[in-house]
Amino acid sequence: MSFFQLSPTFAILAYTDSLFNSQLNCDAIVVSVDLDQKYDQINGLATQVLAVYGTGIKQKFNSKIKKEYKKNDKLKAECIVVETGLQKPKFIFNSLIPFDCYSEKNPQDYKNFMTILFNNILEKAVETKITSLALPLLATGIIGGPVDLTISILIDVILNFNKKDNLENFKEIHLVNNEKAKTSKIVEKLNSILKKPDNNISKNSEINDQVLIENSTKINKSNTVKVCDSCKQRIKTVAQLKCDHTFCLGCLIEIKDNGDKCLSLSCLSADTIIQSSLKTIDDSKEKEIEIEKSCGVCLEKFDKFKILDKCKHELCDECYTRVFEIKPQCPFCQxxxxxxxxxxxxxxxxxxxxxxxxxxxxxxxxxxxxxxxIPSGVQKKHHPSPGKSYYGIDRTAYLPASPDGYKALDLLKKAFDNCLIFTIGTSRTTNTEGLTWNDIHHKTEFSGTFGYPDATYLERLIDELKAHGIE
Incomplete structure (x- = not known):
């Protein structure tokens, strides 16, 4: 964890963790919500909110939208605050972001939009009188916003916000990301700005007693305790690294994707490539100590848990049923x-x-x-306006008949068979409700804006399909 004291009463904490970790001690968390699909989107942070906090969040969100906003365009860059009914986090800040907010042709529009968005979020933090806020690096996932540019925008907004006279109870902003690369870049950027004595921002921002504190993750080396050092879940099968850190099988996948580098905060600076071996904890040894176990979703204590086959994370029966009714995905490691x-x-x-x-x-x-x-029909209960008619559509798309093109075609067939290519929502082009693309981008023209050439299109398309669970 990296700690930056901006003033005697306001600080930034930057670290790698899941936004939905039950041990995250913040009054509110910020999530991105698609401007068009709202909570009907099937991937991203919004789907995890429903899995962890229940569908009541969607109902509260929709009720607030209907009451306070009549036109969808008024929602752009807005932050809709919804109560969870819990002590921590008490609020969810829903940031409305259009899927096409970033364009390589006009990064200035993206910068202007994200500046407004981040300012709206911080204003809501003061308005709701919270003490701490957990904020991920929004728009840098599926939307594809540039990480370095987004970090610069976010930090500029925070530093300028810190100049305000009255921040009420707002004391801490936690920059929480589940990718260590993003956290490292945030820390590097903050350190470069705040540690240079001749930096103009440092001189003019009234930053007193700037300190940077690096706290290493605590390691429990007891062979009888089954805890993933990344997602903090107790599990039966762990990956034991040569640095003595242990990870669940789900987090081990992320380690492999990050060049076999340990995810623990105490190893980040070492940047050491690790070797891992799977290790199953002896149940007889575990009985020697008493571990009071609670469900990582609802935080209630139980004797029996559902253990997920691949990643070995554990949920109580009720949360397992509720989570997997929404999406067949682990809420901790995805x-x-x-x-x-x-x-x-x-x-x-x-x-x-x-x-x-x-x-x-x-x-x-x-x-x-x-x-x-797709022929015309009537919306069902899981659609935005049940009972309302929609018009049918005919669409054409183009792929190169290359090996990667055929691979993409097979994945698109699988996505279509699972009803993932289209959805019923508000079209970005006509601003009317009906059948529309479901954030799996297609090339609908031979050339031009929606066509070719596009050297990285197939790679991006396969990544988008993977984000929808198709691989």
């Missing part, structure tokens, strides 16, 4: 247990054919032409 079902009407058709022409950038390959067709 490992999927099956493919989620979307809200696309199930009576559509998907066909493809091969055409003897090439797309720009793929001149050595023919072209896969995909045809989607």
């Amino acid at each position: 490992v999927y247990y099956g493919i989620p079902k979307g809200t696309q009407p199930p009576n559509g058709k998907m066909k493809h054919e091969i055409k003897r022409f090439s797309l720009k950038g793929f001149e050595n390959f023919d072209t896969i032409v995909i045809h989607y067709s």
